[in-house]
Amino acid sequence: MLRLRSATDFERVRRDGRSYAHPLVVLVAARSPQAQAQARVGFAAGRSVGTAVKRNRAKRLLREAFRSLAADVAPEWDLLCIARAPIVERKMPEVRAALAQLLKQAHVLNSPDQ
């Protein structure tokens, strides 16, 4: 899984992308400026999520959820997953369902025929 790492990448996605909200997570999607073999993704958990342990927990859940869904994402996208506070209390299947729903809404998945 390719990751977004620099602060400038994060700022660009937030500025140029469209956002899709869910009580557990917010997804921001923008087309990547460069050609790439795989979509890139970044994970964010702000102060509002809670303490360091809670923020880490939120990002782990999101990374694991995205990992199981990454194969279907079209390669030209840069994505940003922003955690919301309630996610800390939830289990894996709920988080994966939430993320899958958002990816579908954002139309970043490969079409089944391709």
Next chain:
RNA sequence: CAAGCCGGCCGGGCUAUCGCGGUCGAAGAAGCCGAGCUUUUUCGAUCGAGGAAAGUCCGCGCUCCACAGAGCACGGCGCCGGGUAACGCCCGGAACGGGGUAACCUGUUGGAAGAGGGCCACAGAGAAGCGUAUUGCCCCCCUCCUUCCCCCGGGGAGAGAGGGUGGGGUGAGGGGAGCGAGGGUGAAACGGUAGGGUAAGAGCCUACCGGCGCGGCUGGUAACAGUCGCGGCCAGGCAACCCCCGCCGGGAGCAAGGCCAAGCAGGGGCGAGGUGUUGCUCGCACCGUCUGAGCCUCGGGUCGGCCGCUAGAGCGCCGCAGGAAUGCGUCGCCCAGAGAGAUGAUAGCCUAAAACAGAACGCGGCUUACGGGCCGGCUUGGGCA
């Protein structure tokens, strides 16, 4: 067995599959052809958060700032001894309290009689150095009353109305002087008992007790305890108010600091002083005074990499010293070092797996949060032998 007290320890484990970060090894790819370096992919081995990693409240190491120098400020600490790199921490002890049947837990701690200033509301006579109001006690003077005495009446004796510039007593009122025991107020009121003394009293005097100060002796390293003598008779509380005494403190912080690479462009104004040492004065060092330090302003560039960066006041076992904190020694071990920031997901078993919580230079403490469990010692109560 139950309840409790103290000390120490643990902080989910195992298996399978998928996944993450570091290090080492092997192979491949890219950057310049190669060595080498960097990035990256795959495979294998190995390691991978805490008892508080937290709050950032203390104390250190480390690094840099030319030296760290003086004085004054300012801040911190404060019974005694020991431990320690150091501490506001830890261990042991002392004095005075508080809780518990007990084991034990817990609070306070230099100086308020002398260096000084300040505060002590309300109530109360009086609140810090003098004062004394009311009730009360005592004495003197005046007035009034009177069951006693004396005198007049008053005569032989007795009883007796009435009277008196008379004496005594008792009581009431007024004035003056003395007094500090009791009641009362308050958070707090200027020693206690007995005797003497006195008009009545009072440390006014004496003895004893309590308390204080000084000196000696004994025990203890010391705080202090015990004891003897002397003194003066009493000295309120607050220094988490200022303050005094003693001790400590140079400043900044790993974005410290060092190295490599890349990039750029200077212009205008003010200007003789400026910078560092937390604040002030001095001192010191450096930069500068028209070849312009510094400040203000417009504009330009960068925001990459490496080191620091984890072998240390380190951890474990044992032995020795010590009452303990702790120290010393032998042997063994290597135990995270990231840079969008690594520990997760699923399934099964362990009855049910759950608490607080995530390293960012390191370490010693303190404080705060926390489900549950284990071990040892001790106390009290009950039962059995």
Next chain:
RNA sequence: GCCCUCGUAGCUCAACGGAUAGAGCGCUUGACUUCGGAUCAAGUGGUUGUGGGUUCGACUCCUGCCGAGGGCG
């Protein structure tokens, strides 16, 4: 990483260590008005963020937490 400030009524703020913690706005009731507003009168409202401590006595002084806001790098 280093450091500072502030938490008082629903809101904005006061309060030498000594009242029953005050003021304005608000809210409630009444008066005035045909009704409303404005005005007038009366009333309402506080664990002084929280736990300890110093003091006879704490919003005030000391200290441990909790929560806001800000500064420097």
